Amino acid sequence: MLAQQDSMAFRKCVQVLLRSSLAPLCHPGSTRAHPRFLHTVPRLCSQSQPNGSSGSKVLVHFVNQSGVKSSVFVTEGETLLDVVIKKNLDISGFGACEGTLACSTCHLIFEESVYDKLEPMVDEEVDMLDLAYGLTKTSRLGCQVTVERWMDGMTVHVPQEIKDQRGKQEAMRSK
Amino acid sequence: EWSLCVCVCVCGPGVRGLSSSSGPRVCIVGGGPAGFYTAQQLLKNTAVDIYERLPVPFGLVRFGVAPDHPEVKNVINTFTQTGQHERCSFHGNVNVGKDVTIDELRQAYHAVVLSYGAEGNRSMGIPGEGLPGVFSAKDFVGWYNGLPSNKELHPDLSFETAVILGQGNVALDVARILLAPVEMLKETDITQNALEALAGSKVRRVLIVGRRGPLQIACTIKELREMVNLPNTRADMLPADFEGIAEALKDLPRPRKRLTELMMKAVKEGGDDKAEKCWGFRFFRSPVEVLAGADGKRATGIRLALNKLEGSGESARAEVTGQLEDVDCGLIISSIGYKSIPIDPAVPFDPRRAIVPNEMGRVQDTAGLYCSGWVKRGPTGVIATTMNDSFDTARVLIQDMEAGKLDLSVNKPGAQAITALLQTRGVRAVLFSQWEKINAAEEKRGKSLGKAREKLLDVDEMLKIAWS
Numbered sequence: 001m002l003a004q005q006d007s008m009a010f011r012k013c014v015q016v017l018l019r020s021s022l023a024p025l026c027h028p029g030s031t032r033a034h035p036r037f038l039h040t041v042p043r044l045c046s047q048s049q050p051n052g053s054s055g056s057k058v059l060v061h062f063v064n065q066s067g068v069k070s071s072v073f074v075t076e077g078e079t080l081l082d083v084v085i086k087k088n089l090d091i092s093g094f095g096a097c098e099g100t101l102a103c104s105t106c107h108l109i110f111e112e113s114v115y116d117k118l119e120p121m122v123d124e125e126v127d128m129l130d131l132a133y134g135l136t137k138t139s140r141l142g143c144q145v146t147v148e149r150w151m152d153g154m155t156v157h158v159p160q161e162i163k164d165q166r167g168k169q170e171a172m173r174s175k
Numbered sequence: 176e177w178s179l180c181v182c183v184c185v186c187g188p189g190v191r192g193l194s195s196s197s198g199p200r201v202c203i204v205g206g207g208p209a210g211f212y213t214a215q216q217l218l219k220n221t222a223v224d225i226y227e228r229l230p231v232p233f234g235l236v237r238f239g240v241a242p243d244h245p246e247v248k249n250v251i252n253t254f255t256q257t258g259q260h261e262r263c264s265f266h267g268n269v270n271v272g273k274d275v276t277i278d279e280l281r282q283a284y285h286a287v288v289l290s291y292g293a294e295g296n297r298s299m300g301i302p303g304e305g306l307p308g309v310f311s312a313k314d315f316v317g318w319y320n321g322l323p324s325n326k327e328l329h330p331d332l333s334f335e336t337a338v339i340l341g342q343g344n345v346a347l348d349v350a351r352i353l354l355a356p357v358e359m360l361k362e363t364d365i366t367q368n369a370l371e372a373l374a375g376s377k378v379r380r381v382l383i384v385g386r387r388g389p390l391q392i393a394c395t396i397k398e399l400r401e402m403v404n405l406p407n408t409r410a411d412m413l414p415a416d417f418e419g420i421a422e423a424l425k426d427l428p429r430p431r432k433r434l435t436e437l438m439m440k441a442v443k444e445g446g447d448d449k450a451e452k453c454w455g456f457r458f459f460r461s462p463v464e465v466l467a468g469a470d471g472k473r474a475t476g477i478r479l480a481l482n483k484l485e486g487s488g489e490s491a492r493a494e495v496t497g498q499l500e501d502v503d504c505g506l507i508i509s510s511i512g513y514k515s516i517p518i519d520p521a522v523p524f525d526p527r528r529a530i531v532p533n534e535m536g537r538v539q540d541t542a543g544l545y546c547s548g549w550v551k552r553g554p555t556g557v558i559a560t561t562m563n564d565s566f567d568t569a570r571v572l573i574q575d576m577e578a579g580k581l582d583l584s585v586n587k588p589g590a591q592a593i594t595a596l597l598q599t600r601g602v603r604a605v606l607f608s609q610w611e612k613i614n615a616a617e618e619k620r621g622k623s624l625g626k627a628r629e630k631l632l633d634v635d636e637m638l639k640i641a642w643s
Contacts, residue, residue, distance in 0.1 A: 092216070093562045096253075100246030103559045127396045130430035 058147050061155040064091050069155075076149055080142035080156065081106045091158050099143035101125060104132035106142035109157040114138075118145060134159035198222060199576060200589040202284045204271045204518075205291035207234020209548020211254040212562045213288050214263055216569030220576065222262040224284070224590045226275075229323070230267040230605040230637040231613060232258065234292060236558065237630075238322045241348040242363035243355065245627065250558055258607040264590055267605035268638065272518035274602045275593060281543055283592045285581050286572055289522065289531055289538070289546040290565070293513035293554035299340060303465025304509075307331070308474035312345050312510035319352055319369035321630035323637075326368075331473075332376035334505025338477050340462050341510030342385035343393040344557075349508055350381045351401055354408050354452050364627040378506060380411070381454040386461045386493040388484050389420050389438055390427075396434045402454060403437065409446030411455035417442055459483065460500065461493065465507060476503045513554035528553065536568030543581055545572050609641035616640050 057073040060083065064070070068090065074083045081095045084106070097103040101124045110118070115138035121129070125144050129135060139159075199221040203210045206227030214223045231237065233251055240247045258265050269275065271291070280287045296311040298304060310330060317325035337353055339346045352360070357374045365373075385392060403410065421439065424432055438456070446453075459482040466476035479500045482493035515531070517524035523539050525532045530553055531539075531546045538544040547568035548561045556564075575581055594604065605613075613631060621628035631637050 092566055093212075093559070096250050096559055096562060097246050098249040098252065100249060102244065102246040102249070103557070105559050105562070123400070124397070126433070127400065130433060131395060 056149050058149060058152045060147065060151065061153075062089055062091070063155060063157045064089070065158050065160055074147050076147050078147050080108060080145045080147065083147065084142065094158075095143060101128055101141070101143070104128045104141065107132040107134075107139055107159055108142045108145070109134075109136050109159060110138045110140060111154060112138050114151060114154045115140070117150070132159070197586055197589070199286075199581075199583050200224070200284045200587045201286045201288065201572070202226060202280055202589070202593075203288045203290050204277075204280070205234065205289065205548070205550075206232040206265060206267065207290065207292050207548070208236055208250065208254075208558050208561045209290035209292065209550075209565050210234070210288075211257050212565035213290055213547045213569050215253070215257045216566050217288075217572065218257065218260055218262055220573050221285075222264075222589065224264045224266060224593075225258075226269045226271050226280075226593075227265065227267045228270045230634060230641055231610055232265060232267060232607075238317055238320045239345075240320075241316075241352060242319065242365035243351070243359060244348075245363065247558065258610075263607075265605075265607040265610065266590065266593075267610060267641075268634075269597060269602060269604050274597055274600060277519040277521050277544070279596060280593065283588055283590075285576075285583055285585075285587050286543045286545060288568065288572065289544070289550055290548045291515075291518060291550055293515040293529070293549045295514040295516045295529075296509075297512040297514050299462050299509050299511065301462055301464050303467060303474065306465050306467055306474045307472070308334075308505055309465055309507045309509070312339070312341065312349055312508050313513055315349055315508050316345065319365050319373075321364075321366040321632055323632055323634050326366075326632040330372070330506065332372055332378050332506065335377060336380045336382065336502070336504040337378050337506035337508065338502055338504045339381060339383045339508045339510055341393075341512075342383050342456060343510060344395060344398045346383050346508075346510035347394045347398040347402060349510060350383055350454055351398075351405065353378050353381055354405055354454055356406055359406075362626055364621065364630060366630055366632065367624065367626075368632075379452045381452075382457050382502065382504075383454065384457045384460050384462070384479065386459070386482055387491055388458050389417055389435060389456070390423060390431065390488065391484075391491055392434070392438075392456070394434075396430070396437060399434060399437055399441075403441050403446075405452075405454075407447070407450050408452040408454060409448065409450040410441040411445070411453040412438075412442040413455070413457065414442060416456070416458040459493065461495075462509075463499070466501065473505075474507055475505060476501055477507055513549070515550045515554065536564075536571045537575070603642070605638065605641045612643065613637050613640050 056076045058076055060072055060074050062070045062072070070089050072083065072087045079099065081099045084091055084094050093105050096105045107129065118140060121140070121144070125141050129139060129141055132139065201217055201221050202224040203213055204226050206225050210225050214225055217223045233254060236248055236250060257263055271277065271280065277287065296313040303309070308331060310328070314325050314328060315330065318328040318330065339349055352373070353376070357370065360370055360373065417439065420435060424435060427435060460479040461482060462477055463480045464478040465474045466478055467473065468475040479502060481496050481498040481500060483496050485492045485494050514529045522544070523532050523541065531550050533539055533546050533551055536545050536547055536551060538546055545568055547565040551568065552564055576583060597604065617628040617630055
């Protein structure tokens with residue numbers, strides 16, 4: 001018999017999966033999902049959900065400029081900028097423009113396998129990223145990356161120094 | 176005189192800071208991004224007071240960032256949190272160097288950080304620069320952004336062609352504001368008088384002139400993209416300026432490559448032929464003289480010297496060829512850089528580089544004095560650059576505190592002493608909560624005009640509201 005919380009989590013996952021055509025087979029009152037779907041439920045449903053907040057909880061590891069790692073459970077649908085702010089992670093000066101693509105201070109470096117699966121960048125993000133210090137082939141702006149279930153367990157790195165290249169370019173030119 | 180001030184404080188409201196262990200006290204000169212970011216980091220370890228000349232905080236975030244870039248001003252939210260911090264005390268309307276000296280601040284605080292930025296501008300140094308019709312970008316930007324000292328600028332916008340010298344982001348901001356449809360500006364925090372002047376403007380053509388070539392241009396892609404996408408405007412470039420550029424593209428790093436590709440696209444496509452307005456870069460040109468009309472009373476044109484490029488890349492140099500070119504224009508805006516000035520003879524100043532000489536933010540030969548932002552590194556870079564620089568200075572200061580380089584065993588009276596001193600000189604500060612009254616008044620005035628805010632242009636008006 002599943003514990004109350006786990007069964008709620010399980011029900012939620014199944015509901016999401018069955019939303020479109022199979023909804024009648026799984027409704028809120030039921031505590032037993034159709035066994036046919038058990039093996040198609042992604043493993044994240046076995047994660048415990050703290051006090052019934054909506055959206056699945058995804059585990060993300062942040063490594064800051066000093067190499068300090070923080071592991072947090074984040075809500076699907078939040079951006080990584082939201083996460084840093086909400087969880088009060090110790091990353092100085094992160095997200096200066098508050099997610100409006102007007103700076104590059106939320107620059108994060110992803111694992112290649114994760115980076116390849118992210119939604120493609122719009123021009124405006126590339127424009128800002130081009131000015132980011134320590135740009136890598138797997139760099140993105142945290143404000144443009146929305147947490148999704150499949151990211152569970154990923155690690156993101158804050159570049160060694162968060163700087164905006166515009167200052168550097170101009171400083172070099174003024175010499 | 177010093178002990179007299181301290182005694183007066185005891186009778187004043189609150190004895191904060193006068194107990195035997197008041198903790199470290201630091202003050203910052205300048206309430207712009209450098210000041211606030213430095214304060215933010217310092218607040219983790221010490222009480223911080225910020226002295227600002229104007230009654231209103233935020234410096235270039237308020238007076239420099241273009242009105243149509245409100246998202247860049249989001250940093251004001253984090254600055255506001257800092258200003259409201261219980262250990263942070265903002266003192267506006269205090270002119271350091273005039274109302275109070277740096278030495279007096281150093282006596283009242285364990286450390287002083289200079290973050291007063293660059294209020295001057297580099298001059299072109301050419302004949303005719305002082306003629307009516309010629310403005311520094313600093314003043315022009317200050318005018319449309321409501322800087323009190325620029326409110327009487329009254330630029331004459333009745334000429335068809337404007338020439339901007341310099342090709343950095345400030346130059347592009349000015350070009351964009353000159354050519355943007357009024358609809359794009361009318362809900363922003365641009366001042367009403369600037370909005371009305373721009374609505375009646377006859378300027379239809381803006382040339383943005385640089386000494387060197389397309390591969391040396393200082394602006395960045397976001398700003399270039401905004402020019403390219405301006406409604407009712409087409410790009411008017413000289414294909415000759417772009418010789419050899421296409422071939423050089425493949426070897427460029429991505430940021431420079433994308434910027435150059437966008438420029439090439441603008442050259443090729445030009446834009447809507449029916450557009451009423453146009454803008455363009457002009458490369459390899461340096462200003463040598465502002466030309467006056469027959470009566471010699473105002474600028475009617477500019478004489479440019481044609482250059483050739485020696486070397487390549489960032490370090491390419493412009494060399495004279497001897498050829499000249501005259502451009503008819505009635506508005507000339509020089510956007511070749513801001514410049515810091517010395518505010519107190521007690522502070523070392525490097526007039527060649529126009530910065531306070533320092534080592535990692537520690538002012539040369541002056542213990543307990545630090546600097547951050549443009550006055551430390553020179554007037555380039557965006558807010559994030561200043562942010563990181565300010566964090567660096569704050570870290571160095573804290574390190575010095577922890578290493579015993581600043582004598583924290585001595586009690587320092589901080590703001591209580593300075594406030595009393597200012598009082599004897601007839602100067603009263605504007606506190607952060609009082610700035611918030613000015614802020615509310617501006618937002619209210621803006622609302623009735625359908626704008627984000629309507630800035631107060633007059634310092635006396637600001638003070639009246641602050642102290643009401």
